[in-house]
Amino acid sequence: MNIPRILLPLLVVAALFSGYLLRAAFTQPTTTVSMGSAGGKTVECIVDGLKCKGTAAFFTKLYTGVPGIATIETFATEHKAVFSYDPQVITTDRIKSIMEAPLPMRDGSSRQVFTCRTIQD
Amino acid sequence: MKTRYLRYSLMSILLAGVVYLALGFGTRRFEDFCPFGGMESLWGLWRQGEFSCTLGPLNLALLIGILVLALVAKKAFCGWACPIGFLSELGMRLTGLVWHKRPAVPAHTDRWLRLLRYAVFALALYFTYKTGELILRGYDPFFLIFSGFGHGSIGLVSWIVLIATVIGVLLVPMFFCRYLCPLGATFDPFSRLGFIKVVRNDNHCTQCGACQLACPQDLAPFKMNKIRHRDCTNCLECVDACPEKDVLQLKATL
Ligand code: SF4
Ligand code: SF4
Numbered sequence: 001m002n003i004p005r006i007l008l009p010l011l012v013v014a015a016l017f018s019g020y021l022l023r024a025a026f027t028q029p030t031t032t033v034s035m036g037s038a039g040g041k042t043v044e045c046i047v048d049g050l051k052c053k054g055t056a057a058f059f060t061k062l063y064t065g066v067p068g069i070a071t072i073e074t075f076a077t078e079h080k081a082v083f084s085y086d087p088q089v090i091t092t093d094r095i096k097s098i099m100e101a102p103l104p105m106r107d108g109s110s111r112q113v114f115t116c117r118t119i120q121d
Numbered sequence: 122m123k124t125r126y127l128r129y130s131l132m133s134i135l136l137a138g139v140v141y142l143a144l145g146f147g148t149r150r151f152e153d154f155c156p157f158g159g160m161e162s163l164w165g166l167w168r169q170g171e172f173s174c175t176l177g178p179l180n181l182a183l184l185i186g187i188l189v190l191a192l193v194a195k196k197a198f199c200g201w202a203c204p205i206g207f208l209s210e211l212g213m214r215l216t217g218l219v220w221h222k223r224p225a226v227p228a229h230t231d232r233w234l235r236l237l238r239y240a241v242f243a244l245a246l247y248f249t250y251k252t253g254e255l256i257l258r259g260y261d262p263f264f265l266i267f268s269g270f271g272h273g274s275i276g277l278v279s280w281i282v283l284i285a286t287v288i289g290v291l292l293v294p295m296f297f298c299r300y301l302c303p304l305g306a307t308f309d310p311f312s313r314l315g316f317i318k319v320v321r322n323d324n325h326c327t328q329c330g331a332c333q334l335a336c337p338q339d340l341a342p343f344k345m346n347k348i349r350h351r352d353c354t355n356c357l358e359c360v361d362a363c364p365e366k367d368v369l370q371l372k373a374t375l
């Protein structure tokens with residue numbers, strides 16, 4: 001059976017696109033931490049600087065003891081963090097400002113480690 | 122329209138996407154889109170149930186996507202999408218402008234050299250699995266070029282490997298794809314089965330050899346009735362080059 005040549009690029013694009021969609025099937029959280037507060041809403045952030053197990057653990061620690069945060073799931077390979085939080089207690093702006101606050105470095109200086117690229121309810 | 126324009130358009134878009142990510146735009150790293158990363162992640166997934174190093178689900182998912190593609194349309198990924206394949210082909214065309222009659226690699230040597238990529242494949246996976254590090258980064262032109270010799274490159278050795286590869290690409294058409302690419306080695310068994318392929322009508326073929334001259338992989342379509350060769354990327358350069366009407370056609374056939 002003859003095949004029109006336009007089918008080849010279409011198949012290539014379809015394969016790449018299906019691969020892109022299929023990634024969700026293999027995505028596992030890098031860390032999942034429960035903070036004890038009651039949830040209510042979730043917010044998803046794409047975070048620059050969240051890129052491996054170490055940075056994910058460090059990122060999660062920033063929220064230790066912060067009231068209103070119920071759970072944090074990080075996905076290092078997706079550079080993503082998902083917060084479950086109580087909107088009566090904490091706002092998304094506050095969640096963002098915590099991660100973007102400059103952090104003290106070993107040499108005494110301070111530096112912003114994480115940048116929230118997008119934040120979505 | 123010549124198929125090449127269609128191919129180059131798609132490849133330019135994908136290459137532009139990689140450059141965009143490599144420059145730090147977008148939310149992902151360009152490496153997330155390397156399908157060979159999917160192979161490199163298999164051991165970690167099997168042993169620890171998680172992706173090692175900076176590999177992730179997208180690497181694995183894209184690998185699966187293009188292996189399925191190879192079962193359908195052979196190495197169409199190489200001929201229609203791969204940025205390194207694209208750059209190699211541009212290098213080939215560039216040198217072709219000044220070097221009209223380049224000497225061919227003797228067939229026997231070429232056959233042996235084509236096996237080199239299996240050694241690269243085996244070594245890359247062995248050392249990645251053994252160390253848990255992406256060892257290939259230091260030797261991989263895709264990583265070295267687009268990361269600007271980022272973390273994982275190994276100084277002078279990386280430079281030597283990259284320069285040698287570029288010289289190879291300029292001297293021998295598709296040098297990296299033919300002899301060194303571990304992703305190409307991954308596709309090989311799947312590519313042989315791909316049922317969309319170029320088919321030759323023996324009755325009207327004049328054996329002029331124009332198809333082999335046009336083939337970036339230096340295959341000889343005029344010696345085969347169906348192009349089952351594992352290195353065929355379905356680029357269709359041979360189909361466009363054939364002076365006889367409908368002698369070479371793209372078909373779905375076993
Ligand atoms: S270019 Fe066409 S006619 Fe010439 S050898 Fe190849 S298939 Fe035959
Ligand atoms: S045989 Fe034809 S389709 Fe296959 S790689 Fe060579 S030129 Fe491209």
